[in-house]
Amino acid sequence: MSLAKQLLLLVSLFFFLIVAVNLVLSIGNIKSYLEIEAHSHAQDTATSLGLSLSPYMSNPNDPILKTMASAVFDMGYYQEILLTDATGKDIVRLSNVKTVAGVPDWFIASLPLLPASASSEISSGWMISGTVYVTVNTAFAYGKLYRQAQTAFVYAAESLGVSVVLLSLVLQITLKPLKNIGCLAQKITEGHFNTIERLPWTSEVRSVALSMNSMSKKLANTLEALNQKLAVMGESIRHDDASGLYKKSVFDTDLLRIQEDHRPAYLLVVKIDRLQDLVKELPAVTIDCLLRSSADLLTVLSEQYTESVVRCYRFYGGEFAMLLEIQHAEQVADIAKALSTQFAELGGRYARADIVHMGAALVNPLGSSDSVVQAAYEAYEQARLIGANSYFIRSHNDFARDISGWKALVFDCIDQANYSLTYQGQISCFVNQQLLMEEAFANVRDQQGQLTPIGPFVSIAEKYAKIIEFDKGVIDLAIAYIRNQAIQHAIAINLSTRSIKSAEFGYWLQKLFKNDADLAQRLVFAVSAYAVAKDVAAYAEFFSELQQVGGQVMIKRFDTYSLPTEMIKKLRPNFLRLSRELSEGISQSRQKQEFIEALLQLAALLDISLLAENVHDDADYQTLCAIGLTGASR
Structure with missing residues (x-):
C-alpha cells in the first residue's frame, strides 16, 4: 500500500472517530433535552389541568371532570391522565399508547426514553380534594429525536466526505515530491541519471531531493568518465604497439x-x-x-x-x-x-x-x-x-555463379525445415560453477549430406527474406529441446537484423512468452555488437519490448571498436559477451585487465551481466574470475 493511501486511511479513521464521538454526544444531548422538556411539559399540563378542575371537585361524579380531562388528553401528547380524589380513588383514568411511524425499533431500543410524569394537587377552599397525574407519551419525543439524529448524521457524513476529499488533495500535493523522488530512483536504477528540476518546498523532502540530484549527477559523471576511459583504453588495445596499425x-x-x-x-x-x-x-x-x-x-x-x-x-x-x-x-x-x-x-x-x-x-x-x-x-x-x-x-x-545454388539450397532447407541444432559454448557461472547458458548453432546440410557454412546460408536467407521463417524454426527447435530435456539453464539463440526489425516477428515472440512465461527465463536472444551498431534505435526498441514481457537479450562479440560503450546505456541488454580478443591473453596484459575492470564497473551500474567466450588458457580463466565476471565458456 502506498504512503498516500496509508496516510489517507489513518487520518480518515481519525476524522471518523472524531465525527462519530461528536455525533453520539450530540444525540445524547438532544435526548437529555427532550427528556427535560417532556417533564416540564407534563408538569405544566398537570398544574393547568388541576386549576381547571378545582371548581368541580366538590362532586366527583360531575361529568365535566371527564370532559375537561378528555379535552386535554385528546390532543395526543399524553400517555395517561389520572384524576383521583383525596382518598386516592380513581375518578377519571385516560390511557393511550401511541407510536410514531418512521422510527425503527432498533433506534428505540438503543435510546430508551423514560416517560415523563408529573402531578398536581387540587384544592377546594382549604381542603385537598384530589390529585391529577399526567404522563407524557414518548412517541413524539422519539420522532423528534430520530429526525434530529438523521440530520446530525447527514451533516456528519457530508463533513467527513468533504474532509476526506480535501485531505486526499492535500496529500497528493504534499507527497508528489516523494513520488518524484521515487521515480528518479527508478530511473537511476535503469541507467537514466535525471534530476528533479522543481524542488519541493517542504524542508525535509527538499533535502532528500537535493541529495538524490547530487547522487544522480555523480553517477552520470562516473558513467561518462568510464565511457571515456573505456574508449581510450579500447582504442589502445586495438592498435599494435610497435607499428601503430590495427591488430x-x-x-x-x-x-x-x-x-x-x-x-x-x-x-x-x-x-x-x-x-x-x-x-x-x-x-x-x-x-x-x-x-x-x-x-x-x-x-x-x-x-x-x-x-x-x-x-x-x-x-x-x-x-x-x-x-x-x-x-x-x-x-x-x-x-x-x-x-x-x-x-x-x-x-x-x-x-x-x-x-x-x-x-x-x-x-x-x-x-x-x-x-x-x-x-x-x-x-x-x-x-x-x-x-x-x-x-x-x-x-x-x-563465386558469382554459386548464388543460384545457394538460393536453391536456402529455400529448400527452410521450406522443408531440413536443419538441426547443436548446443555449444557452455558458459559456467564463476560463483557456483553451475551451467549458466549454452548457445544454439544451426546445422544445415546440402543434398550430399555435407555441412554447409552457416554464414553464407544466413546471408542468402536474409537477402531473400527467408531469415524470419528460419529464426522462428530455430526458436521452435530450441523450445522443444528445453521442454523435452527439462532444461533449467538458458539457451542463447542468434537473431538476424531482419527479424529484429519485423513487427510481425516481435508480436509472435511476445505472444509466445505471454502464453508460457517460463520460456522467457530459458531463452536469451543474441545479436552481434556490429549488427547492433548499424541500427541502435531498432535494436533498443526490440530489447525494450522483449524485456517488458520478461525476455532476455545478449550482445555478443562486444568491443568498443564494434559498439561504443555510451550505446550500452541506451540498449540495456541483460548480458554482454566480450569478444575473444579482449579475454585472450588477459592474464599477461595489465592493459586488458584494466579495461575489463572499467567495463565491469559500467555493467554493474546498468545491471548487466558480463560474460566471456572460448577462454582456453587456465590463467586467463582464473584472471577473469578474479576480476568478477559472471561467467565464461572454455
Missing part, C-alpha cells in the same frame, strides 16, 4: 563485416621477406625502425584514397595487410605498384634491394574468412616468383 583481431572483425554486408573489397597482404635473417643481422632498434617505416608507408598511402575505405593492419612480425573497399582490380594494382616503388626505396636504406612481396585477392562474401586470407597468401607466393618487390592480384570472381 589481427581487428582485421578479423572488419573482414567479417565486409562479408556480411556483401561489400566489394580486396585483401592485400604485404610481407617483409626474410625478416628473421634481418633480425639476426641488424640491431633491435633498427628492426623496430624498419617496421615503423613500413607501417608509415601503408598509412600514408591509405590516406590518399579518401573516396574509398582503406584500412591497414599488422599481423605478425613483418606481415601486414590492407583491406581495400574497392571494386576494380586496376585500383588495387595502382596501390600495389605505388607500394612496390616505395618499399624498393625503403629496402635501399637497409641494403636490401628485394625486401617485400605482395599478394591481393578478392573478398568472397560466401566463403569463410580463412579462405579469403589463404587466397591472398597464395597470390603472395605467386608474387615471389615474379621478381623483386613485386605483387600479384587474384581478381577473378569464381
Whole structure:
C-alpha cells in the first residue's frame, strides 16, 4: 500500500472517530433535552389541568371532570391522565399508547426514553380534594429525536466526505515530491541519471531531493568518465604497439563485416621477406625502425584514397595487410605498384634491394574468412616468383555463379525445415560453477549430406527474406529441446537484423512468452555488437519490448571498436559477451585487465551481466574470475 493511501486511511479513521464521538454526544444531548422538556411539559399540563378542575371537585361524579380531562388528553401528547380524589380513588383514568411511524425499533431500543410524569394537587377552599397525574407519551419525543439524529448524521457524513476529499488533495500535493523522488530512483536504477528540476518546498523532502540530484549527477559523471576511459583504453588495445596499425583481431572483425554486408573489397597482404635473417643481422632498434617505416608507408598511402575505405593492419612480425573497399582490380594494382616503388626505396636504406612481396585477392562474401586470407597468401607466393618487390592480384570472381545454388539450397532447407541444432559454448557461472547458458548453432546440410557454412546460408536467407521463417524454426527447435530435456539453464539463440526489425516477428515472440512465461527465463536472444551498431534505435526498441514481457537479450562479440560503450546505456541488454580478443591473453596484459575492470564497473551500474567466450588458457580463466565476471565458456 502506498504512503498516500496509508496516510489517507489513518487520518480518515481519525476524522471518523472524531465525527462519530461528536455525533453520539450530540444525540445524547438532544435526548437529555427532550427528556427535560417532556417533564416540564407534563408538569405544566398537570398544574393547568388541576386549576381547571378545582371548581368541580366538590362532586366527583360531575361529568365535566371527564370532559375537561378528555379535552386535554385528546390532543395526543399524553400517555395517561389520572384524576383521583383525596382518598386516592380513581375518578377519571385516560390511557393511550401511541407510536410514531418512521422510527425503527432498533433506534428505540438503543435510546430508551423514560416517560415523563408529573402531578398536581387540587384544592377546594382549604381542603385537598384530589390529585391529577399526567404522563407524557414518548412517541413524539422519539420522532423528534430520530429526525434530529438523521440530520446530525447527514451533516456528519457530508463533513467527513468533504474532509476526506480535501485531505486526499492535500496529500497528493504534499507527497508528489516523494513520488518524484521515487521515480528518479527508478530511473537511476535503469541507467537514466535525471534530476528533479522543481524542488519541493517542504524542508525535509527538499533535502532528500537535493541529495538524490547530487547522487544522480555523480553517477552520470562516473558513467561518462568510464565511457571515456573505456574508449581510450579500447582504442589502445586495438592498435599494435610497435607499428601503430590495427591488430589481427581487428582485421578479423572488419573482414567479417565486409562479408556480411556483401561489400566489394580486396585483401592485400604485404610481407617483409626474410625478416628473421634481418633480425639476426641488424640491431633491435633498427628492426623496430624498419617496421615503423613500413607501417608509415601503408598509412600514408591509405590516406590518399579518401573516396574509398582503406584500412591497414599488422599481423605478425613483418606481415601486414590492407583491406581495400574497392571494386576494380586496376585500383588495387595502382596501390600495389605505388607500394612496390616505395618499399624498393625503403629496402635501399637497409641494403636490401628485394625486401617485400605482395599478394591481393578478392573478398568472397560466401566463403569463410580463412579462405579469403589463404587466397591472398597464395597470390603472395605467386608474387615471389615474379621478381623483386613485386605483387600479384587474384581478381577473378569464381563465386558469382554459386548464388543460384545457394538460393536453391536456402529455400529448400527452410521450406522443408531440413536443419538441426547443436548446443555449444557452455558458459559456467564463476560463483557456483553451475551451467549458466549454452548457445544454439544451426546445422544445415546440402543434398550430399555435407555441412554447409552457416554464414553464407544466413546471408542468402536474409537477402531473400527467408531469415524470419528460419529464426522462428530455430526458436521452435530450441523450445522443444528445453521442454523435452527439462532444461533449467538458458539457451542463447542468434537473431538476424531482419527479424529484429519485423513487427510481425516481435508480436509472435511476445505472444509466445505471454502464453508460457517460463520460456522467457530459458531463452536469451543474441545479436552481434556490429549488427547492433548499424541500427541502435531498432535494436533498443526490440530489447525494450522483449524485456517488458520478461525476455532476455545478449550482445555478443562486444568491443568498443564494434559498439561504443555510451550505446550500452541506451540498449540495456541483460548480458554482454566480450569478444575473444579482449579475454585472450588477459592474464599477461595489465592493459586488458584494466579495461575489463572499467567495463565491469559500467555493467554493474546498468545491471548487466558480463560474460566471456572460448577462454582456453587456465590463467586467463582464473584472471577473469578474479576480476568478477559472471561467467565464461572454455
